[in-house]
Amino acid sequence: MGFVELQLTWLLSLLGEKWKKGPPLGLRNLGNSCYLNSILQCLTYTPPLANFCLRSKHSSSDASASKNPRDCPFCILEAWITCSLTLNLTLDSSSKILSCIKIFTEHFRFDRQEDAHEFLRYVIDACHNTCLCLKKLRRKGNEGVGGAGESMNGNTVVKEIFGVALQSQVKCLGCGGESNKVDEIMDISLDILNSGSLKEAMHKFFQPEVLDGNNKYKCDK
Ligand SMILES: [Zn+2]
Ligand SMILES: [Zn+2]
Structure with missing residues (x-):
């Protein structure tokens, strides 16, 4: 347990038809959302992360995912990446993510120019911390039944990738x-x-x- 298996190149079988033939999905600029769009595109086209998300690896390990997927940063990112790579669209809007931006960072606002690099760091941190919390929970759950659980070494899939x-x-x-x-x-x-x-x-x-x-x-x- 605790070992994250990463696939570093694209798994074509997981991708939508449109993606295989046409250009990648474009994103509409919502005024001040270029920082958001550029980071979402970078994350979506990071193959090990995309493969991980396309196989629902995060949400399937997150017990609260079915109840409140909009409360978890990694669930939000996973849903975004999966939609971007499987839906038959040529253009999409990042408004779905914008409406959840508070989950990633309380310092960012819809209507302001923000820094792309800073946003990337918030997203990566938020997902990394989510994985650490889940790990802790699983470890607690295993203690009672005498299971060894996984080691608390601070390693997560986010850290494995980035x-x-x-x-x-x-x-x-x-x-x-x-x-x-x-x-x-x-x-x-x-x-x-x-x-x-x-x-x-x-x-x-x-x-x-x-x-x-x-x-x-x-x-x-
Ligand atoms: Zn989640
Ligand atoms: Zn000296």
């Missing part, structure tokens, strides 16, 4: 002393405006830089 460990190192040019730090993250910010491709942006992200001026670093040694 999580990475980012190591950063500061090296003193004077004495060569190194200080390493590892952060568990689920997204990185790339400078795409000044890059010709995603690969180039990634390359820039991992370039060493010299810390000087206000960025100067004080070596312990």
Whole structure:
């Protein structure tokens, strides 16, 4: 238990006919919803997440899903992705998600321009936390019947898909002393405006830089 089996490439048998032949589903802009539309498109076309949702893997493990699917961020996302990839439509509107936006974040409003990256982080966090809660509940349920349950290691399907460990190192040019730090993250910010491709942006992200001026670093040694 606790092991998440992920399918990294598209499972064509799960997709609607329209999807196989035509272009992907477009989304109407509802005025200020481009941040929402772009993130929904990114998530919908992330194959391991889409496959997971198309097989109803989340809702089938969520006991409250049949009662209140509109109260759970992952149920909402699963329903959205499934509709987008199976319905025979060419255009849809993200208003269904907009009406539930409070579930993802209490800071966002319908009528305002919001930040796409920030929204992505809220969605990913909300789904990750939902999985952690479900895990805790299952664990409690298993304790009584003597089952081993699953380990409480903080791993979830969301983390399996998006999580990475980012190591950063500061090296003193004077004495060569190194200080390493590892952060568990689920997204990185790339400078795409000044890059010709995603690969180039990634390359820039991992370039060493010299810390000087206000960025100067004080070596312990
Ligand atoms: Zn749910
Ligand atoms: Zn030093």
